[in-house]
Amino acid sequence: MxxxxxxxxxxxxxxxxxxxxxxxxxxxxxxxxxxxxxxxxxxxxxxxxxxxxxxxxxxxxxxxxxxxxxxxxxxxxxxxxxxxxxxxxxxxxxxxxxxxxxxxxxxxxxxxxxxxxxxxxxxxxxxxxxxxxxxDVGRIPAGTGARVRSDAVMTAVTGADGRAVTYRRTELEKGRVGASRTLPGTRAGAVVPYAGHLLGLTGDGQGAARLAVHDRAGGRSTAPHATCEDPMGDAVTRRGVVFGCADGALLVGDDDGRLTAERIPYDGDVPAEERARSFRHRAGSDTLTAPAGDRAVWVLDVAERTWTRVETGPVVAANTAGEGSALLVLETDGALHGYDVATGRRIARTEPLLAGEQRPATGGRGPVIEVDRSRAYVNDPEGRRVYEIDYNDGLRVARTFALDVKPELMAETGR
Incomplete structure (x- = not known):
């Protein structure tokens, strides 16, 4: 059975x-x-x-x-x-x-x-x-606060203490966790597999963290000189790995086998409470989103190396398909709003999808927006349902999935 x-x-x-x-x-x-x-x-x-x-x-x-x-x-x-x-x-x-x-x-x-x-x-x-x-595949020892990042070959798990271990992806694909390999040192953020390397930011917390690169066996590799003050959040795009920093972002790319590092600064000083601290985007896209305080959203165009701050209503969650698509923002009124990134103008809005006043997800729990190549998905924990949104058709609700559980946590696979 x-x-x-x-x-x-x-x-x-x-x-x-x-x-x-x-x-x-x-x-x-x-x-x-x-x-x-x-x-x-x-x-x-x-x-x-x-x-x-x-x-x-x-x-x-x-x-x-x-x-x-x-x-x-x-x-x-x-x-x-x-x-x-x-x-x-x-x-x-x-x-x-x-x-x-x-x-x-x-x-x-x-x-x-x-x-x-x-x-x-x-x-x-x-x-x-x-x-x-x-x-089921099994259990990894690292628990709450662990950050997991993968590529086609390796899965890196960075614990809340900054220590990282790696697992072979082929073992996970066979239905088992397999043996782990411990990386030396500690990290100020997640270790990210990329272009045959393991990228991370190291530091003692007293100054800017430094970019460190290891090979898949855990040995030191040559790294471009780069630092990141107050590292927060990361994302993998087609153009490289983005690390959030106090002054904007650090982009680590691959130039024909040679790693490069480039800063993408904010246009001016940004208060700590309005900095991009976590990123969401469509898998494969070069456009990232992050809350910019309570009533705005950052849109980072990695291809153009530009930050855009879009003024919105009170933000619960945000995401975008990128490449000219609307910025999608779930606001505290329970409705999904669409904004034109270039002008900042709101161009679409649904009826309230979630009942009652909403609050940003706490500790990852609560409503989020997942985006793929043609649809967006919004979870409604209290309503026990998930909405499928056609973001190319005025935020039309394409389907509503009624569930027998409260979907407090949601993530999309298959991408």
Whole structure:
């Protein structure tokens, strides 16, 4: 008997999604697709990031990880089939993060790893989409406050004490955590795998942190000279890794195998309470968002090396698809607002989606905005639902998923 239970959710799926669901129904309910690993089949080729037991598909296979920390209830909402899969609970989750495939449920007792069974392999000029069974992978010792960052080869886990360990991605893909390797020293922020290296900021807390680079084995590598005062937040973009700093951002890129470092400063001094402290963006985008105090949002265009401060109403959550798309801001009135980044003008607004006055997520709990290539998703914990928003059509509510749990925590996989 499968340990994962499939539940129906109330949503009107477009015909195209229904058709695609029929093509992908073989792995519904967390059961392996017998055709997925068929020797010699077109979908079982070992190249292009294929993993045994997975099936390649024509479209992105997005799934939402949803958790109620109070009860521990977890659901994996398949956005293609419209089905919610029940998995063993994780009670007391302080934060839920993802690297695009694996979900990390951070608790005081450690971090539980869940393979959501949906991911994208990006080759730059083209991409491959895969789906497979949902399964538990195991537990990582680092718990509350740990930061997990991954690339195609390594997963780095930085504990709240600044100490970091790495795991082989192939082991996670096989359904086990595997052995870890400890990196020397401590970090003032997350260790980020990038371009065959492990990037981090080191310091004693008395001055600016320094950029440190290690190879995948943990050995020291040559690093460009760069510092970051009061490091806060990070993000991986197509143009490199962004670290938030007191004066703006530090961008670490790869120039034909040589690491580079470049500052992207704010246009003037910014009070500490209005600095960008955490980033959200669409996976693969070069446009980052971050709250700029209580009533504004920073938009960092990494390609143009520019910061834009957009005045909004009171901010609960923000995100954007980038590349000319609207800035999406969930405000305390419970409505989703769309702003033109260039002019700062509000161009769209939904009816209130969430009942009552909202507050920014505390410790990662509460409403957030997840964005993929065509849709945005907003979780409504008290209403026990998730809204799917077509951000290219005036913030139209495309689907509403009714749930049997309170989705206090949400993260999107398949990207």
């Amino acid at each position: 499968s340990m994962f239970v499939r539940r129906n959710v109330t949503a009107a799926a477009p015909a195209a999604l229904v058709a695609l669901a029929l093509l992908t129904a073989g792995c519904a309910g967390g059961r392996p697709d017998p055709a997925a690993a068929k020797p010699g089949s077109a979908t079982s080729a070992p190249e292009h990031g294929y993993v045994e037991g997975a099936r390649e598909t024509a479209e992105q296979q997005s799934r939402l990880l949803l958790n109620d920390p109070a009860t521990g209830d977890i659901r994996v909402l398949d956005l293609i089939t419209g089905k919610a899969h029940e998995v063993p609970p994780a009670k007391g989750t302080a934060e839920l993060t993802t690297d695009g495939r694996f979900g990390y449920f951070h608790t005081a007792a450690g971090t539980r790893v869940l393979d959501a069974g949906a991911w994208t392999v990006d080759h730059g000029d083209h991409v491959h989409y895969y789906r497979a069974a949902i399964r």
